[in-house]
Amino acid sequence: MAGKAKPKKHTAKEIAGKVAAATTNKGGGKAGLADRLGGAAGHAKFKCPSCGIQSPSIKSAEMHWDSKHPKLPFKPEDWSDMHAVHGGVTTQGVAVKGSSKEKTKHELAKSQSGQQKLKEIEQQKAMAKFQ
Ligand SMILES: [Zn+2]
Incomplete structure (x- = not known):
């Protein structure tokens, strides 16, 4: 009976998996999921004062306004800045396993x-x- 080839201790795939696990924002249960979705603020920055649709920039907000609410004047200050409301942070990376600390x-x-x-x-x- 021929001897089995000795398995390598760590395959490249295994190592890549470990690196991914240490640097990817995944897991963390509900907190991790909420964080990936942008936390309470969401990734969209502005919220339409008329219909509540969210917009990533004031430019696209204006485009939305022009097409959906053309009868009303566009007032950028009426669009709530969701990031400011929630402290300017959308995601904290709570589920990232790798340490950001210096060694x-x-x-x-x-x-x-x-x-x-x-x-x-x-x-x-x-x-x-x-x-
Ligand atoms: Zn709207």
Whole structure:
């Protein structure tokens, strides 16, 4: 009986999957879903004061107004800025698993590439002193 080929520890597909899992905004249950949909504000920025339809920009808002409510004057200030109402943020990435934090020196020192990076940081600091 021929021996089975030894399976590779990590296939490229596996690694790609892990990278995707760490950087893709998915999961997180209801909070994650709501976040991807743009949170409470939604991705559309402006809301029509007449019919409530949402528009991503004041330009398209005006186009909507001209075609749907041509009898009324277009007043940009009447269009509520949904992003401002909800604090200017539409999405927070609550379900993104990868950390956005910088690695600490201690973490960097654990790996060879990290140690290289530490050296670079030290060199940059030294250079800055003489400038
Ligand atoms: Zn409208």
